[in-house]
Amino acid sequence: MHSRIFQISTMQIDKENYLNEDTLQQGDCGPYDYCSEIDDEERKEDIDYLVNHALPKGMFELVSENTIRYNGGVEQWKEEYVANIRKKAEAITIENMLKWSSTYSLKQAVENPLDTCYHFYLDGEGFQSFAEQSFAFMEFVCSLEPDTILYIGGVIDYHF
Template sequence: MHSRIFQISKMWIEKENYLNEDTLHQGDGSFYDYCAEIDDEERKEDIRYLVNTALPKDMFELVGDDTIRYIGGVEQWKENFVTNIRKKAEAITTENMLE
């Protein structure tokens, strides 16, 4: 399995302060080997994916190769999320709970 960890801050993060396999530990003495340094183009591609696919639609925008901006909309997103969870919970019955 392969993954990414995104380091998000309100302040600019210098490259020497990026999280990496030496600063992140799983707790069992091992490290996240997939946090090894990635090349700049792959990093930019991952950030574009974060903004355009992983984060809620239209809540963030890419304003530079490695800078995103929060546009707004978290209150509406939270309302929609809770409404959707409630709707799904109401549809659960003893007959379909294991599906």
């Protein structure tokens, strides 16, 4: 399957520091089979989809091609996150605890609360060698003030 990795930072990202197909570990020793560049049109579409569909509704808005604004709303999201984890945990019983689907559902609720295949690369300087699932991004959002501008750097395709 294919998805995208988004580089996002609170600081403008220089073009030479953009996440690219060679930034992350790939192959047998990495989490990705391979990464590849995408064209500018795909990049625009992917950023639009991220802001308007993948991220919590109304929490972000697209300001320009490479910038998004955090509008606030993380407190409500945190309440929903905890409620969802509790619901998934309560669904685990002695009878189903060894079934892959019950524990996997809880694990996904914790690690990937946005329920997306998108990964997030939160290093504006390009030194980090890994991207993370949506919990890491939302943890980052918890530190933001409303009206914070976020900058989008590299957006790449990955296969897993």
